[in-house]
Structure formats: structure tokens, C-alpha cells
Amino acid sequence: MTGRVVKRIGVVGAGTIGASWAAYFLARGLDVVATDPAPGSRERILEMVHRFWPVLEAMGLDAGASLDRLTITPDGALDLDGVDFVQESGPEREDLKIDLFRRLDAVLPADVVIASSSSGLKISNVQSACAHPERCLIGHPFNPPHIIPLVEVVAGRQTGDAAMQAAIDFYRAIGKHPIRLNKEVTGHVANRLQGAVWREALHLVLTGVASAADVDDAMSYGPGMRWALMGPSLTFHLGGGEGGIGAFLKHLGGPVQSWWDDLGHPDLTPETIALVEAAILEEVAGRSTAELAARRDKFLLGLMRLKAEL
Numbered sequence: 001m002t003g004r005v006v007k008r009i010g011v012v013g014a015g016t017i018g019a020s021w022a023a024y025f026l027a028r029g030l031d032v033v034a035t036d037p038a039p040g041s042r043e044r045i046l047e048m049v050h051r052f053w054p055v056l057e058a059m060g061l062d063a064g065a066s067l068d069r070l071t072i073t074p075d076g077a078l079d080l081d082g083v084d085f086v087q088e089s090g091p092e093r094e095d096l097k098i099d100l101f102r103r104l105d106a107v108l109p110a111d112v113v114i115a116s117s118s119s120g121l122k123i124s125n126v127q128s129a130c131a132h133p134e135r136c137l138i139g140h141p142f143n144p145p146h147i148i149p150l151v152e153v154v155a156g157r158q159t160g161d162a163a164m165q166a167a168i169d170f171y172r173a174i175g176k177h178p179i180r181l182n183k184e185v186t187g188h189v190a191n192r193l194q195g196a197v198w199r200e201a202l203h204l205v206l207t208g209v210a211s212a213a214d215v216d217d218a219m220s221y222g223p224g225m226r227w228a229l230m231g232p233s234l235t236f237h238l239g240g241g242e243g244g245i246g247a248f249l250k251h252l253g254g255p256v257q258s259w260w261d262d263l264g265h266p267d268l269t270p271e272t273i274a275l276v277e278a279a280i281l282e283e284v285a286g287r288s289t290a291e292l293a294a295r296r297d298k299f300l301l302g303l304m305r306l307k308a309e310l
């Protein structure tokens with residue numbers, strides 16, 4: 001399994017995430033076969049990869065990279081001859097993914113890794129109907145996958161070590177930053193981190209501590225700036241000065257515990273959802289999603305350059 005050189009990728013399910021993956025793989029000089037059963041998907045996929053291309057050009061294209069290397073199969077046919085790796089990004093429904101993986105497993109040679117972009121499903125369940133479950137794993141990207149480097153790689157009960165290593169090697173070779181999870185957990189690592197922070201952000205808004213805009217600013221002008229470089233633990237190591245994390249915990253461990261004890265636990269009831277939506281739409285203040293996404297992508301590009309320089 002580890003011996004396969006990846007030159008041709010199957011992108012199965014090409015919506016928000018799959019089309020973004022497709023554009024990224026093309027930018028790395030790979031051949032891409034995309035498949036999606038939705039009516040009109042061909043035009044939509046082409047529109048999306050063309051829309052993502054200027055950002056990818058700005059990030060730098062690999063030798064041979066071209067939009068002409070994209071093939072889109074008609075009517076979502078799993079016509080994946082010659083692909084060396086599959087990135088599945090179909091709808092987040094366990095029954096659908098179990099069936100899709102069963103069908104992919106039936107048409108692909110046994111040494112082709114099948115990676116699912118699933119944000120939260122357990123690959124142990126998704127791989128359960130496959131004859132070769134050892135090549136199935138999670139390769140969870142972060143939106144938008146054509147820009148954000150993180151990929152969380154997770155094995156299921158029947159996934160083989162060789163497939164895990166092949167996937168990690170592949171993602172690293174194409175410029176992604178894979179991390180390996182040692183066990184399956186709902187939401188993997190990064191969504192749990194996001195979820196924990198967002199839960200508290202909403203608690204602060206819902207209890208009237210600050211507006212949604214001010215809570216977002218507290219993050220993006222404060223800890224978020226440091227976390228883009230080194231994450232919360234290494235950041236607190238620096239908070240301890242010369243004594244490092246030991247000194248930090250000795251000095252501030254008590255206060256940190258008192259913050260933890262006071263954190264909120266809002267439930268997403270219909271009433272809460274309505275309040276959250278109203279608060280966030282006030283922050284959006286009529287700006288379009290396209291405008292906000294373009295601003296985010298421009299910022300991310302600068303951040304990626306800075307990280308590369310460092």
C-alpha cells in the first residue's frame with residue numbers, strides 16, 4: 001500500500017469541500033477525477049475551481065499544475081480508473097457514507113487509500129461494509145481545504161498502519177500539515193477545540209457580557225493572533241516566563257481552574273438559535289458572505305506566508 005506514487009486523485013462528492021480539495025490537488029500538479037451525482041454539478045465544480053484558482057496561483061502552483069487536468073465523470077459515475085488516492089467529501093450522513101465506501105471499495109484496487117473528509121463520523125462505522133477496510137480512514141480538512149493546511153488523519157478499528165502512514169506521507173508531500181489521532185473521538189480534535197471556544201463565546205453573548213462583535217474581537221485581536229502560531233499550550237508556556245509552563249501553572253493554575261468552573265453550557269434550543277442568529281447578523285451588518293470570505297482568504301494568505309517565513 002505504501003508503495004503507490006500518487007499522481008491521480010479521485011474526488012468523490014464535490015460540493016463546498018470536495019471542489020476546494022479538487023482545486024488544491026490540481027494546483028499541486030496532480031490529475032483529478034471528480035464525481036458528484038447532483039444535477040448541474042459539472043458546471044458548479046468548474047465554476048468553483050476557477051474561482052479558487054487565483055488564490056492558488058498567489059500561493060504558488062507546482063510544476064505542471066493546470067485546470068485542464070480535471071476530469072468530471074458524467075452523472076456521478078464512480079469511473080475512477082487509474083486513481084491512486086481517493087478523497088471522499090459526500091454528505092455528512094453515516095448511511096450514505098457506508099454505502100458510498102462499499103461501492104468505492106468494490107471498484108478500486110485494494111492498495112488505493114480512501115480518505116473521508118467527514119467532520120465527525122466514526123470511520124469504524126463508515127468502513128464497516130468494505131471488503132478492504134484496512135485502506136479506509138479519515139482525512140479531515142479545514143474549510144477552505146485549498147488554503148488551510150491542517151488535515152486530521154484518523155484510523156478506524158480495521159484501518160491498517162500502512163494506509164495511515166501512506167495518507168500522512170501523501171498529505172505532507174502536497175504541502176498539508178497532517179496530524180495523527182491515536183483514537184476515534186466525535187468531532188476529531190480541531191472541531192472540539194473550535195466547539196469549546198464557540199460554546200463559551202455564545203455563552204458570553206447570551207448572558208449579556210459583551211456583543212457578538214466584541215467577543216469576536218476579543219479572540220481575533222487577542223489570543224487568536226498567538227494561536228495561529230503556537231496553539232494554547234505553548235502560548236501558556238511562554239506565559240510562565242523563564243519558568244515556563246511549571247511556573248505558569250503554579251502562579252495561575254488556581255485562576256484557570258476558577259475560569260473552567262465558571263464556563264457556560266448553552267444548549268442549542270430553537271430559542272437560543274434565534275438569539276444567536278440575531279446577534280451574529282447584527283455583527284455581520286449586511287456584509288455579503290462573498291465579501292467576508294474574500295477578506296478571510298486574503299488574510300489567510302498573508303498568514304501562510306508569515307508562517308512559511310518563520
Ligand SMILES: NC(=O)c1ccc[n+]([C@@H]2O[C@H](COP(=O)([O-])OP(=O)(O)OC[C@H]3O[C@@H](n4cnc5c(N)ncnc54)[C@H](O)[C@@H]3O)[C@@H](O)[C@H]2O)c1
Pocket residue numbers: 012013014015016017018035036037038041076088089090091092093096100117118119120140141142143
Ligand atoms: N463544510 C465544512 O466546513 C466542512 C469542513 C470539513 C469537512 N467537511 C466534511 O466534508 C464533507 C462534505 O461537506 P460539504 O460541506 O462539502 O457538503 P456539500 O453539501 O457542500 O457537498 C456534498 C456533495 O456531495 C454530493 N453527493 C450527494 N450524494 C452523493 C453520493 N452518493 N456520492 C458522492 N457525492 C454525493 C452532493 O451533490 C454535494 O455536491 C462532509 O463529510 C463534511 O462533514 C465539511
